[in-house]
Amino acid sequence: MLRKEWIPISPQDLITDLETKDFDYYVNSMLDNVSDDVDKRQGSIIYDAIAPAAMEMANRSTDLINYIKQSHVATATGDFLDWHAQDKGTSRELATNAKVTAHIVDDNKNIVTNIDINDRFASIGADTIFYYVIGKKDNGDYLLQAEIPGTTPNGYTGQLLPVTPNDSINWAEIVEIYAPAKDDETDDSLRERLLSPNNYINYGGNITDYHTMLDNIKDVGAVQIYSAWQGGGTVKLVILDNNLNPATDTLLNEVKVTVDPPNESGLGYGLAPIGHQVTVVTPEIFDVTVQVHVTSDGKIGLDILHQNIKSAVQNYFNNLRKSWSKDTNFQYSLTIYRSQIMAAILQLEHVVNAEMPKLNGEDSDVDLTFTNEISQLPNLKDVIIDD
Incomplete structure (x- = not known):
């Protein structure tokens, strides 16, 4: 019998095809090749004879699906993703010690x-x-x-x-x-790093070089880098700890000593190149009070409803902090959107409607300030709920 000609298809199409090739597919395919004058019902001799082979072939389909997924960064997990990272000259960030x-x-x-x-x-x-x-x-x-x-x-x-x-x-x-310590880097985080384009080479104290320096200081959870903020050779690092909270004075001092020791600033005794005078600070807190009117279905108590709403708003602010250090062409920006806060609230069970919230008493979104002098970090101060 001639083999079917192989037709190139995408990995996802191949996975979809293999997912259809389960036990029933193989057992029915083999039974179709048995004469109809033979008893082919479940429990018959011929059925029981081919069932183990069909099960084994179905298992091989599952194995092939896993092989395909683990061969691509976008779908690999665990040790396989670690191998992909090694191919790209990096590795999973391991847990640190508090x-x-x-x-x-x-x-x-x-x-x-x-x-x-x-x-x-x-x-x-x-x-x-x-x-x-x-x-x-x-x-x-x-x-x-x-x-x-x-x-x-x-x-x-x-x-x-x-x-x-x-x-x-x-x-x-x-x-x-x-x-604070952090846990081992998750698959999602490692995969995002591996798939993110990097068109810049870290060299000689450029911004990418400073990102690499701070990545190697495991007690730093995020950093914004302001180059030449007070003229040539000056660099300001604005850092958060691993909980994405403002860095303590002790941590600020440790990073300063590591990158550019205070008593020998600019002399190249730290990670910074010779001639670079590095300032290490933490952002100032920007407190936000959210006021919102909500309508519930009345099926749960107000205390529980309010707690759920506050947790949803807090999760939104937590996600804002995760994107705090992301830049576009080395320019930082972060906006607190009222519409996204309302969307987070409306997704909650038992909330049937919500009005556009106010931020610090104003009917407008809030753009945080990121300049050479000021870097702000959003902080949810309070959530006021009008029923």
Whole structure:
């Protein structure tokens, strides 16, 4: 019997075709080639003889679908996507470790001074988090890093117990998470990076070079770069932490020391090229109060309805922060759209209608300011709901 001539089709068409080739397809196809004077009903000898082969061929169709999907960046997942990343000279961004500030005192509430680098502490509670000392601040507080990577330690502040014996310690507590951790990069995020066009080569302190520098500082979640903001050789980096919140003073100092140490600014002792004087700051918060009139179907309590609405508006603001550092030809812009807030509310169950919301009492969208002097970060201050 002659094989069918292969007709080139798209990968998606091939997947669609293979999805139709399930067990029923193969068993019926084989039964069609059996004489009609033979019992072909389910449970017959011929049916039971060909059923295992049909099942195996259906499984091969499923395998082929997976092979096709994993061979393309747009549909690959897991380790296969990691292999595609390696082909492009990059890799998945791995989880980081949270860094915290700890206040540690003796019986007289004086700062304990005999604590060494790598001394260990532990959180209290059922799921213990271990930390080790990585440095000390000028005010005497200690800098600690969580031993486990990922975002779990981001939610813990409070008492610490010394693991490394030290009789001088009376009380220890985490007072600040100055560099929140992040989890392993998701498939969606890695895929977006791999598919994004990059027409610029990082070289010699250009903007793309600074993006690469900051990508390698894993405690920085996002950055805006303003070149020559005070003349040639000056660069301003506006950064957020991994939770896309304003960076703490401790994190700002760490990034400054890494990129362009303060006492040797412009001399090339950091990542920045010789002659570049780098300023590292965090954006100013732009508070927004949203006021909206909604009509519900009355099937749930107002408290639950209001909470759902506030969560929907907060999710919109969270998404705004995710696009805060994206630029068009190295120009930053971000607008808070009332229509998108209303759309997010209307998608909620039990909301039957909503009026166009007001932002800070005004019937207009809000354009955030991004200049050499000012960079703003949207923050949802309150949601006022009129029923």
